[in-house]
Amino acid sequence: MNPTAPSIVFDLDGTLVDTAPDLAAAMNHVLAHFGRAPVDPEAVRHMVGHGARRTLERGLALTGGGDEAMLDAGVPVFLEFYGANVCVGSRPWEGVEASLAALADAGARLAICTNKPERLAVDLIHALGWGDLFDAILGGDSLPVRKPDPAHVLETLARMGGDPARAAFVGDSRPDVEASRAAGVPVVLTSFGYSDVPPDTLGADAMIDHFDALVPTLRRVAPALFA
């Protein structure tokens, strides 16, 4: 293992993969279970990034409200449906696969740090045919803490054999920026993910509008990575 290889850690939902169609289907399955009307799948895009419980909480809030007991009952229903349908309509954003290949060709190691449950993240990665691409996949339940806690990013780096001083994070939302900042790792955000606020207000080092821009952007914001 080359100890100086750059490590690029990726968020999953909204960053590498447009998972909203399957998350919205799971949301509407739970809402039907509770006798609620469905939500517009487009609205679910901005409910993702803090884990399934928070996603469901937002969906319940939009359809009449819900308490902790409803969430306790709804989260397993959500996860069971989603787990069985994790890659029905989910697709990588345009340019992702070429960009991951370019990073690997440049000698970078790649990993996933998502707030999705680890099992579901691993299943999705395999369903996309990406089983060999990542040196570590950590989910929101892999550790006692998760993004925005920096330990989630730092432990991902530790498990991939990476060095925080030779790393960058690529995400779409506030937990990604906060965790990376606190870990001391430069962070690039996509402009087309699931943030519930304009992502260019979150204080990332750079924004990308298309994955074709990722490698040049990383070279610009973290030139030492590829030196």
Ligand SMILES: O=C(O)COP(=O)(O)O
């Ligand atoms: O909120 C989630 O379930 C996961 O979101 P993330 O992959 O963007 O961390």
Ligand SMILES: [Mg+2]
């Ligand atoms: Mg995300």
